[in-house]
Amino acid sequence: MNRLMIVVPCFNEQEVLPLTIPALTQVVEGMIKGGKIAENSGFLLVNDGSRDNTWQVIENAHKENKYVYGLCLAGNVGHQNALLAGLEAAVKICDLTVSIDADLQDDVAAIEKMVDCYINGADVVYGVRSERKNDSLFKRKTAQGFYKTMNLLGAKTVYNHADFRLMSKRAVEQLLEYKERNVFLRGIVPLMNLKSETVYYSRGKRVAGESKYPFKKMLSFAWEGISSFSTKPLTIIAFLGGVITLCAVIAFIYIMVSYFLGNTSPGWPSLMASIWFLGGVQLFSIGVVGQYVGKTYIESKSRPRYFVDKFLNHDDV
Ligand code: UDP
Ligand code: MG
Numbered sequence: 001m002n003r004l005m006i007v008v009p010c011f012n013e014q015e016v017l018p019l020t021i022p023a024l025t026q027v028v029e030g031m032i033k034g035g036k037i038a039e040n041s042g043f044l045l046v047n048d049g050s051r052d053n054t055w056q057v058i059e060n061a062h063k064e065n066k067y068v069y070g071l072c073l074a075g076n077v078g079h080q081n082a083l084l085a086g087l088e089a090a091v092k093i094c095d096l097t098v099s100i101d102a103d104l105q106d107d108v109a110a111i112e113k114m115v116d117c118y119i120n121g122a123d124v125v126y127g128v129r130s131e132r133k134n135d136s137l138f139k140r141k142t143a144q145g146f147y148k149t150m151n152l153l154g155a156k157t158v159y160n161h162a163d164f165r166l167m168s169k170r171a172v173e174q175l176l177e178y179k180e181r182n183v184f185l186r187g188i189v190p191l192m193n194l195k196s197e198t199v200y201y202s203r204g205k206r207v208a209g210e211s212k213y214p215f216k217k218m219l220s221f222a223w224e225g226i227s228s229f230s231t232k233p234l235t236i237i238a239f240l241g242g243v244i245t246l247c248a249v250i251a252f253i254y255i256m257v258s259y260f261l262g263n264t265s266p267g268w269p270s271l272m273a274s275i276w277f278l279g280g281v282q283l284f285s286i287g288v289v290g291q292y293v294g295k296t297y298i299e300s301k302s303r304p305r306y307f308v309d310k311f312l313n314h315d316d317v
Helices: 017-033 054-064 079-091 110-119 137-152 169-175 185-191 215-229 232-261 268-300
Strands: 004-010 042-047 068-073 096-099 124-131 161-168 196-202 308-312
Touching: 004 017, 004 079, 017 042, 017 054, 017 110, 042 054, 042 079, 054 068, 054 308, 068 079, 079 096, 079 161, 079 169, 079 185, 079 308, 096 110, 096 169, 110 124, 110 161, 110 196, 137 215, 161 169, 161 185, 169 185, 185 215, 215 268, 232 268
Parallel strands: 004 042, 004 096, 042 068, 124 196
Antiparallel strands: 068 308, 096 161, 124 161
């Protein structure tokens, strides 16, 4: 039967979990009663190296609630890696997974709609926000700008879709074949070209606690996404180089003509200007190229993504 495992990365979520656990329990129970998923379905709470009591909350819930499964990572590895760790553990024991944030910003009622799509044959179901009026204007604008930039730079992403999605066993197994260290799941999943559906929902407010994505993390996440998926910045640099060279040739012709007409000045300002200008452009270009070299370096080390500390489940094995 369809054994569902909802995977929830949790980083310092002790305030939110007491609300999330009953909400997810209700959803899972509802679907079991409706005969859509197997009796032994549940949700896997992944503790991503929290510094608060998140893991204790998970452990206690696991004892009392047969739907609660827990995975404790040895340290904080970030949202994407924590999610991947959860999916990797879940796929071994289930037929389909849904990933969702711990803070109930994504509408849990959409899970059932996703499962319906799965039953109708979809391997991937994207949860897409139909509106984001609950996000601050700043967050909304930066996020939308990010999706647009990503697509402009050639990385296929689903507009307004974060990491709320259903993936079949097959989809997760294929996802795990991507061995790169810089994981950007919402860029990888569309690359697999599996049969996909979209479910729309309206995104709410975080029910408790604070966002774990301050602006600095968001910026680095955006850059991670772009540099992991696109080499267009390199093309842009090459193009820029071409244009500047062309300008230099034209300038050179102009200088030569002036020289032969005999009206050259000592040339100090133009000389200094070009040295500074070219120096700046070159330095910038080298910086961007360096980003990619840095990534190659990190990938080449093939570090393990995470180490699992404990795995709580309700199976005998
Ligand atoms: N998260 C995580 N590890 C981290 C940061 C965040 O597992 O290092 C989890 C967090 O617990 C939440 C999800 O990722 O379940 C999304 O984080 P958050 O809701 O704070 O992000 P926002 O919705 O503000 O973008
Ligand atoms: Mg959130």
